[in-house]
Each structure stands twice: as structure tokens, then as C-alpha cells.
Amino acid sequence: MTPALIVIALWVVLAFVMAAFPSTDNHWRRAYILIAIGxxxxxxxxxxxxxWAGTLALAVGGLVLRWPLFYLWRWLRGVR
Incomplete structure (x- = not known):
């Protein structure tokens, strides 16, 4: 396993740890941090x-950050 794949796995663990704690802004600040790192x-x-590994990592990131992707999709389509 390459070091990049190990770091991506640690990124996923970090995302789940960050999601476990309550937030006043519905975790958006944490999502921005995860996007900037990811x-x-x-x-x-x-x-x-x-x-192929990059595509798999993109899919994993999309699963972790599904709501920011959903709102990006709505914004690109012009739906409010």
C-alpha cells in the first residue's frame, strides 16, 4: 500500500472523528477543512x-462529503 493511500485512509478516519462531535454550523466549517485537505x-x-486509485479516492471523498456535493450540484443547475 502506497503512502498516499494510507494518508487518504487517515483522512477518512479524520472525517468520521470530526463528524462525531456536535457543531453549531451543521459541520460546514469542518467540510471546508476536509475539502482543503482532500x-x-x-x-x-x-x-x-x-x-483507478484516484477515481476510487474521489468516490470515497464524495461519499464522505455528500451534502457539499449535493449543494454544489444544485448550485450548478441553478436550483434554489
């Missing part, structure tokens, strides 16, 4: 482990 990790995984 995007460079996604590039690193794709570069080090190949496009």
Missing part, C-alpha cells in the same frame, strides 16, 4: 497510485 491528497493519490 483535494491535494486526491492529486497525490492519482499521481502515485494511478488513475
Amino acid at each position: 483535494l491535494p491528497l486526491l492529486v497525490w493519490v492519482t499521481w502515485q497510485a494511478g488513475p
Whole structure:
């Protein structure tokens, strides 16, 4: 297992630990932090482990951050 895949697995663990604690802003601040950390990790995984691992890491990130993706999709379509 490459170091990039280990770090992505730790990112997923961090996401679940962050979600376990209550938040006053419905976890949006934490989602922004996870996105800021996850995007460079996604590039690193794709570069080090190949496009299939990068696609898998993107899918895992989409599952973890499903609500920000849902609101991004609605914003891109113009639905309020």
C-alpha cells in the first residue's frame, strides 16, 4: 500500500472523528477543512497510485462529503 493511500485512509478516519462531535454550523466549517485537505491528497493519490486509485479516492471523498456535493450540484443547475 502506497503512502498516499494510507494518508487518504487517515483522512477518512479524520472525517468520521470530526463528524462525531456536535457543531453549531451543521459541520460546514469542518467540510471546508476536509475539502482543503482532500483535494491535494486526491492529486497525490492519482499521481502515485494511478488513475483507478484516484477515481476510487474521489468516490470515497464524495461519499464522505455528500451534502457539499449535493449543494454544489444544485448550485450548478441553478436550483434554489
